[in-house]
Amino acid sequence: MSTLLKGKAVADNISEDLIKEVEILKEKEITPKLAIIRVGARPDDLAYERGALNRCAKVGVETEVKELPEDITQEDFIKELRKINNDTNIHGILVFRPLPKHLNEEVIKYEIVPEKDVDCFSPINAAKLLEGDDTGFPPCTPMAVIEILKHYQVPMEGKKAVVLGRSMVVGKPAALLLLKENATVTICHSRTRELSKVTQEGDILVAAIGKGKFVKEDFVKEGAVVIDVGINVDEEGNLHGDVDFDQCEKKASMITPVPGGVGSVTTSILAKHVIKACKLQNNL
Numbered sequence: 001m002s003t004l005l006k007g008k009a010v011a012d013n014i015s016e017d018l019i020k021e022v023e024i025l026k027e028k029e030i031t032p033k034l035a036i037i038r039v040g041a042r043p044d045d046l047a048y049e050r051g052a053l054n055r056c057a058k059v060g061v062e063t064e065v066k067e068l069p070e071d072i073t074q075e076d077f078i079k080e081l082r083k084i085n086n087d088t089n090i091h092g093i094l095v096f097r098p099l100p101k102h103l104n105e106e107v108i109k110y111e112i113v114p115e116k117d118v119d120c121f122s123p124i125n126a127a128k129l130l131e132g133d134d135t136g137f138p139p140c141t142p143m144a145v146i147e148i149l150k151h152y153q154v155p156m157e158g159k160k161a162v163v164l165g166r167s168m169v170v171g172k173p174a175a176l177l178l179l180k181e182n183a184t185v186t187i188c189h190s191r192t193r194e195l196s197k198v199t200q201e202g203d204i205l206v207a208a209i210g211k212g213k214f215v216k217e218d219f220v221k222e223g224a225v226v227i228d229v230g231i232n233v234d235e236e237g238n239l240h241g242d243v244d245f246d247q248c249e250k251k252a253s254m255i256t257p258v259p260g261g262v263g264s265v266t267t268s269i270l271a272k273h274v275i276k277a278c279k280l281q282n283n284l
C-alpha cells in the first residue's frame with residue numbers, strides 16, 4: 001500500500017498564504033487581477049477555466065475571461081492581447097494552449113508581456129526557467145509537481161527523477177525544475193527505446209504523456225514516488241491519469257490520485273503567480 005499524495009492539502013496551504021497576501025494588497029487599494037484568453041470552447045480549456053475561476057475567487061484574485069471566436073484572425077488576436085498587455089488593472093494573463101492551428105503560437109508568444117505571463121508562454125520566461133532565474137514564471141502545472149513533492153517532504157536532491165513527456169507545458173519544464181532541486185533527471189518521449197526499463201530507474205517518476213492509464217506496474221521501481229500529471233476523460237466522462245493507478249499503487253511508496261492530485265494544485269500556483277506579478281508591477 002502506498003501513501004496517497006492528495007493535492008487538496010497542498011492547495012489549501014498555498015491558498016492560506018495567498019489570502020493573507022491579498023489582504024495586505026487590498027489595504028493598499030490594490031486588487032490582483034487575472035485575464036484568461038480563451039479561443040473557442042474546448043472542453044479541457046473550460047475544465048481548467050472553471051478550476052482557475054474558483055480558486056481565484058477563494059483567494060480574492062479578480063478574474064476576467066476574454067472569450068474569442070474560433071475563427072479569429074492572427075491580427076485580431078494580437079490586437080486583443082495587446083489591449084490586455086496595456087491594461088494596468090490586469091496583472092496576470094493566461095492564454096489557453098494549444099491555440100487553434102491557424103494562429104501562429106511561435107509569433108504570438110513574443111507578444112505577451114513577460115511581466116504578466118503567469119504560465120510561461122513568453123520565451124523570456126522560458127529562458128529564465130532554463131537559467132533557474134526566480135524572477136520569472138515557470139508554468140503552473142510543473143510547479144504544482146514540485147510543490148507536491150516539497151509538501152510531502154519527498155527528497156529530490158541526488159535522487160533519480162524520470163519525466164515521461166517533453167512538452168513545453170509540462171514535461172520539459174518539470175525536468176528543469178527537478179534539476180533545479182538537484183535531482184538527476186532523465187526525460188523520456190515517444191522515441192525512447194525500452195521505455196519501461198528507463199522509467200524503472202526513477203526514484204521519482206513524473207508522467208505527462210496524455211495517454212490514459214499508460215504507465216503500468218512494470219514501469220515503476222519498487223518504492224518509487226509516482227506523480228501523475230495526466231488528465232484524460234473516458235467515454236463516460238470520468239477522469240483518469242496517465243498512470244494505471246490500481247497497478248502502480250502496489251509498487252509505489254507514494255502516488256498522486258487523479259482527480260485530486262496535481263490538477264488541484266495547478267490552479268493555486270496560477271493564483272500565486274498572479275499575486276507575484278501584481279506585487280512586482282507595483283514595486284512591492
Ligand SMILES: NC(=O)C1=CN([C@@H]2O[C@H](COP(=O)(O)OP(=O)(O)OC[C@H]3O[C@@H](n4cnc5c(N)ncnc54)[C@H](OP(=O)(O)O)[C@@H]3O)[C@@H](O)[C@H]2O)C=CC1
Nearest residue numbers: 141165166167170189190208209210229230231262263266
Ligand atoms: N494537471 C494539470 O493541470 C494539467 C494536466 N495536463 C495533462 O498532462 C498530460 C500531458 O500534457 P501535454 O504535455 O500538454 O501533452 P502533449 O501531447 O503536448 O505531450 C505529450 C508528450 O508525451 C510524449 N508521448 C506521447 N506518447 C508517448 C508514448 N507512447 N511513449 C512515450 N512518450 C510519449 C510525447 O512525445 P513526443 O515529444 O516524442 O511526441 C510528448 O512529449 C495530458 O494528459 C494533459 O491533459 C496538461 C496540462 C495541465
Ligand SMILES: Nc1nc(=O)c2c([nH]1)NC[C@@H]1CN(c3ccc(C(=O)N[C@@H](CCC(=O)O)C(=O)O)cc3)C=[N+]21
Nearest residue numbers: 044045047048051095096097119258259260261263264
Ligand atoms: N496555457 C495553458 N496551460 C495549461 O495548463 C492548460 C492549457 N493552457 N490549456 C488546457 C489544458 C488542460 N488543463 C487542465 C487543467 C486542470 C483540469 C482540471 O480538471 N482541474 C480540476 C482538478 C482536477 C484534479 O483534481 O486532478 C480543477 O481544477 O478543479 C483540466 C484541464 C490545463 N491546461
